[in-house]
Amino acid sequence: MSAPSDRRRTTLGYLLYDAFGLALTAVGGALLPLLRRTRHGRGIDERLGRVPRGARGLARPLWLHAASVGEVLSMEPLIRELRRHRPDLPIIVSTTSWTGRNTAEERLGADGVLLLPLDIRWIVRRVVRLLRPRMLVIVETEIWPTLIREVAASGAPVAMVSGRLSAAAIGRYRRLGWFLAGVLGRFSLFVMQTEEDAARLRAVGAPAERIRVVGSLKFARDTATGPPRPSGARLSLPRDRPVFVAASTQPGEEAMVLDAAAALWAIEPRTLLVIAPRRPARFAEVVELVAARGLAFERRSESGRHVAPSTQVYVLDTLGELAEAFPSARGVFVGGTTGAIGGHNVLEPAVFARAVAFGPDTRNVEFAAEALLAAGGATRVADAAGLAAEWSRLLADPELAARMGQAARAVVERQSAVAERTAEALLPFLDRNDVDVEPDHP
Secondary structure, three states: OOHHHOOOOOOOOHHHHHHHHHHHHHHHHHHHHHHHOHHHHOOOHOOOOOOOOOHHOOOOOOOEEOOOOHHHHHHHHHHHHHHOOOEEEEEEEEEEEHHHHHHHHHHHOOOEEEEOOOOHHHHOOOOOHOOOEEEEEHHHHOHHHHHHHHHHHHHOOOOEEEOOOOHHHHHHHHHHHHHHEEEHHOOOOEEOOOHHHHHHHOOOOOHHEEEEEEOOOHHHHHOOOOOOOOOOOOOOOOOOOEEEEHHHHHHHHHHHHHHHHHHHHHOOOOEEEEEEEEHHHHHHHHHHHHHOOOEEEOOOOOOOOOOOOOOOEEEEEOOHHHHHHHHHOOOOEOOOOOOOOOOOOOHHHOOOOEEEEEEEHHHHHHHHHHHHHHOOOEOOOOOHHHHHHHHHHHHHHHHHHHHHHHHHHHHHOOOOOOOHHHHHHOOOOOOOOOOOOOOOOO
């Protein structure tokens, strides 16, 4: 296909995309009063282009974007590195989810935080003109065509960091290849997690000369902060009882870990199971599931400072405290790995030198999962019986649990320079764009 033909197809794609945005605006405008009364109306003004006061008037800020909590937290080491090199650089963070926004405000120390505006041309253009970003950096693989186009048209470079592209996504992306290649062509830099991710990105049309492989920022998270805090420092989990954690669980996984824990209670009745559901909307559902089994339980949101000796299950129905449970754990099961989710962050417990277990579906975190398995820091389990067998091993042999935890931690430490290498890849673009650039559209 010739270059002029490529441009025509990209132009047509954007015309169709903009037309969809206009239709959505018309329908959404009529429904806006009703929408404001629902939970989906939370933050709607920011999604429609209102820029919070703290994000306005900054001198050519760096704009970092992340989808939700996991990606926001992975920004921490990158922001530390960028602050080290450029302490006066203003940083703005946007997120797709409301929980991600809250986490960004609490954890990142950014100069401004906002929800990502809807990817509609007139909304995005207004936000870009108000922010006047020096550069846009997208964490992992959030492809927003209008955002990318408007930032690039303003004269600011666009980069993807900690980028990943699963094998399952290739088919979908290839169907949009006639349009997607033009969108990807507006990026100045892609910093990918693995060689496989880089190859997949090239296959869907990204310019090969702009792709680098550095690693996952989730590897780098917390490795520069020194040793983990003392066991249960904030949650006050018991130090004299075996503790097992089920992290970021999805529907069906709570029942599985409760079945596995039953085998542990038969061996050691003092065992404590901590369950942290992935989504707040499911907290009550999980509590009902535990109660229906007649187990002694507590909810973190209602408990006192210490867990009662009789408690068998501790439901972590709060946000931002999961990492506080890991130092107390003998073993951790990472959820989202037994169904069609593709796996949540298997590295979080490894940071705290905990033995990790996960299910068969880790396609979204395959590189990290395979690295942990190869090092002997993790076990893949197929079902409740497999998890019960693994946790029973760790219950019977604390030294084995410690060895596996250290092996998992070593995997993370080997990748601790990812944030530094990512920052080094970004700095030339930041330095090159220190001067104001006029936008190339009216």
